[in-house]
Amino acid sequence: MNLAEGVQIVSFGLLAAMMLGAALGVVLLSNVVYSAFLLAGAFISAAGLYLLLNADFVAMAQVLVYVGAVNVLIIFAIMLVNKREDFTPIPQAWIRKTATAVVCAGLFALLSTMVLATPWAISTDATVPSGSMVVIGKHFFTDFLLPFELASVLLLMALIGAIVLARREFLPDLEEADLQQTMLTLPERPRELTPAGSNPGSHSK
């Protein structure tokens, strides 16, 4: 084993460990904000794995779209809907937990048998010599030109739809008071002027 292969294997191990840890954290942590940020960690690890597979465009798109956009949307959605509540424990929660565990274990077993049973055709030569990005760019402007331009129209539709849905005049009137309330209770207020020499940390709220 030469140096390059060693580096590759070590990188794969680190990325896989990061991914497993982040994914477990997403599921197991009770604070949903931590879960959202750990999801970004899992996405970044997946991008690293794509890089190890020589798929640079997919890795770039993964970072840009999933970490940059999807995760931002998830965090914003958490900020919008999340109010801290005291949840009462469900009676006989162990039945649900057992059912979930059985379903998840079955899914895992199914997927692992599929992974082990599939005869993976591993190509030994690099079919895309250096940079799949250039090849993708050429395809975009020759035989995939129409989908490329249609993607722009699709994005335009998404943008206009988002604006139409999110504009104030389409919100029901009963939320007016709530919105006003939310704006007024942003959690900051100017610090009172304390006389010189007094301990600024002593006054409590």
Added chain:
Amino acid sequence: MFVLSGYEYLLGFTLVCSLVPILALTAAKLLRPSRRGPERRTTYESGMEPIGGAWIQFNIRYYMFALIFVIFDVETVFLYPWAVAFNQLGLLAFLEALVFIGILVIGLVYAWRKGALEWS
């Protein structure tokens, strides 16, 4: 075959970058005086004093900024291969990319005219 050819610098930078926070936090832990007090646990030492919890419901208008950001983020994904292969594509591809950008500029103008970019 080393599949990571050309990514040696990325690997090096990643190693250096992951060392920076570890070194900074360790050095700070070694150097700083250890003091306890209510002031130390506040969010910003010299800024506004936070009141209430951070777990409030935020204004829905933040979400629209996020949505618009997502649209233009995806546009970047489409334009990136064009930028990389720009030298081999020629004038026609340039015009086609201008059409692509133009269609999205219509959306930007719409958002602007509708006041979606302003905090009213």
